[in-house]
Amino acid sequence: METPVESTRERLLNIAEQRFGEGGYEGTSLRAITVAAAANIAAVNYHFGSKEALLRAAVARAMAPVNTERRRRLDQLEAKGQPTAEQLIRAFIEPGLDLVLRRGERGPVAARFIGRVAFDPSQRIRELYAAESDPVEARYLTALQAALPRAAPESVAFGYVNMLGLLALHQSQALTRAPGTEDVEDPGKLAENLIAFLVAAFDRGLRA
Amino acid sequence: METPVESTRERLLNIAEQRFGEGGYEGTSLRAITVAAAANIAAVNYHFGSKEALLRAAVARAMAPVNTERRRRLDQLEAKGQPTAEQLIRAFIEPGLDLVLRRGERGPVAARFIGRVAFDPSQRIRELYAAESDPVEARYLTALQAALPRAAPESVAFGYVNMLGLLALHQSQALTRAPGTEDVEDPGKLAENLIAFLVAAFDRGLRA
DNA sequence: GCATAGTTCAAACGGACGTTTGAATGAGAG
DNA sequence: CTCTCATTCAAACGTCCGTTTGAACTATGC
Numbered sequence: 001m002e003t004p005v006e007s008t009r010e011r012l013l014n015i016a017e018q019r020f021g022e023g024g025y026e027g028t029s030l031r032a033i034t035v036a037a038a039a040n041i042a043a044v045n046y047h048f049g050s051k052e053a054l055l056r057a058a059v060a061r062a063m064a065p066v067n068t069e070r071r072r073r074l075d076q077l078e079a080k081g082q083p084t085a086e087q088l089i090r091a092f093i094e095p096g097l098d099l100v101l102r103r104g105e106r107g108p109v110a111a112r113f114i115g116r117v118a119f120d121p122s123q124r125i126r127e128l129y130a131a132e133s134d135p136v137e138a139r140y141l142t143a144l145q146a147a148l149p150r151a152a153p154e155s156v157a158f159g160y161v162n163m164l165g166l167l168a169l170h171q172s173q174a175l176t177r178a179p180g181t182e183d184v185e186d187p188g189k190l191a192e193n194l195i196a197f198l199v200a201a202f203d204r205g206l207r208a
Numbered sequence: 209m210e211t212p213v214e215s216t217r218e219r220l221l222n223i224a225e226q227r228f229g230e231g232g233y234e235g236t237s238l239r240a241i242t243v244a245a246a247a248n249i250a251a252v253n254y255h256f257g258s259k260e261a262l263l264r265a266a267v268a269r270a271m272a273p274v275n276t277e278r279r280r281r282l283d284q285l286e287a288k289g290q291p292t293a294e295q296l297i298r299a300f301i302e303p304g305l306d307l308v309l310r311r312g313e314r315g316p317v318a319a320r321f322i323g324r325v326a327f328d329p330s331q332r333i334r335e336l337y338a339a340e341s342d343p344v345e346a347r348y349l350t351a352l353q354a355a356l357p358r359a360a361p362e363s364v365a366f367g368y369v370n371m372l373g374l375l376a377l378h379q380s381q382a383l384t385r386a387p388g389t390e391d392v393e394d395p396g397k398l399a400e401n402l403i404a405f406l407v408a409a410f411d412r413g414l415r416a
Numbered sequence: 417g418c419a420t421a422g423t424t425c426a427a428a429c430g431g432a433c434g435t436t437t438g439a440a441t442g443a444g445a446g
Numbered sequence: 447c448t449c450t451c452a453t454t455c456a457a458a459c460g461t462c463c464g465t466t467t468g469a470a471c472t473a474t475g476c
Contacts, residue, residue, distance in 0.1 A: 008423080031463080042465085046423070119327045119329075122232060122235050155401070166373060169370070196415070197367065197414070200408050201405045205404045254452095
């Protein structure tokens with residue numbers, strides 16, 4: 001067994017990840033979280049300080065492995081010279097969607113959580129997500145613009161925003177799909193399909 | 209002047225559109241809406257019945273012109289035979305983004321509202337949006353599959369989901385304000401850029 | 417044994433929430 | 447003017463919210 005005992009702090013993060021991913025930040029109460037985590041309501045403020053600090057901690061924990069892997073891949077690519085757009089897109093997307101594929105683990109829950117936070121209606125929450133991912137993401141935008149010298153920089157930035165959006169879309173729909181589109185994809189092929197979709201759009205769908 | 213007097217009901221719908229689009233459904237209180245609309249708190253339940261019914265009415269009002277125009281365009285295209293993928297994408301995207309361009313009118317507010325509701329964290333709210341748009345959207349999926357016979361139907365459905373997601377993204381402008389990507393796009397060119405992006409992805413980024 | 421620091425607990429805080437009530441107000445018809 | 451009916455209003459309903467309190471428990475070091 002990998003989990004000998006789960007501390008209250010870990011249980012709170014796990015349940016928060018799940019519930020915030022289902023109902024959003026405003027739509028999820030601390031009481032719902034603490035009941036599901038079998039913890040006292042005061043435990044949140046003891047371990048984290050506030051509801052928003054709990055969210056921040058959960059975002060940081062969920063994003064950390066994704067950011068690490070993205071940095072590692074980008075370092076590796078840049079060490080070999082100028083990467084292609086496809087290499088960059090793959091190095092960006094795959095770490096984000098690897099989570100989705102880890103069925104049985106906490107991966108899909110974390111992926112949905114990340115995707116939902118990235119699209120939260122409140123700008124304050126979205127900025128909280130951006131604060132956790134900005135540094136490495138900005139490097140990808142610059143690298144993409146260098147990889148696509150024939151496209152206008154604003155146009156590459158447009159494509160980059162679309163890439164962020166589509167990744168968050170598929171992360172957040174990892175568990176619950178919209179009616180009518182339930183069986184759209186084999187989850188195992190999701191990353192490859194999304195990468196192919198984006199590569200085609202970046203290579204041929206941007207203004208010169 | 210186009211607005212002789214605005215009824216309480218209209219003011220509530222207008223303010224609800226604005227506030228729900230800023231803070232989301234759960235993050236926006238009826239009191240905040242009624243204060244901004246200079247209406248009594250009881251007016252919501254008098255005119256609509258409940259908070260959720262107010263949201264439903266606002267969604268229906270905002271979506272109606274978009275759905276009508278999409279239907280009209282699809283009818284017109286299909287009358288001339290099998291439309292191309294680009295024609296279908298254009299006929300789907302442009303009605304949704306026309307709203308964004310109507311600066312000075314209520315268009316951008318309605319667009320943001322629609323985009324946010326489509327991505328609301330709560331599945332119940334997302335289904336409320338889907339209920340208003342499903343019929344005509346489903347026709348577009350079928351037409352796209354017919355226009356792309358060489359691509360697998362699931363693959364076209366995948367692209368279709370991506371199209372819905374990117375449209376909602378740009379309607380809500382959720383990520384275009386991310387740091388470093390503020391001035392990504394001339395709003396006037398947004399529709400053309402998004403269509404070109406999607407056409408390239410549909411034509412060359414889907415599995416056979 | 418005692419002391420100590422870390423953690424958990426039941427209970428309560430003030431405030432904001434969506435909703436409901438019943439009376440007051442308004443305009444239009446007869 | 448009077449009746450009627452739609453609308454608006456202040457006030458209150460009970461419930462849930464995030465947060466705080468201070469005491470109780472637990473484990474470890476001495």
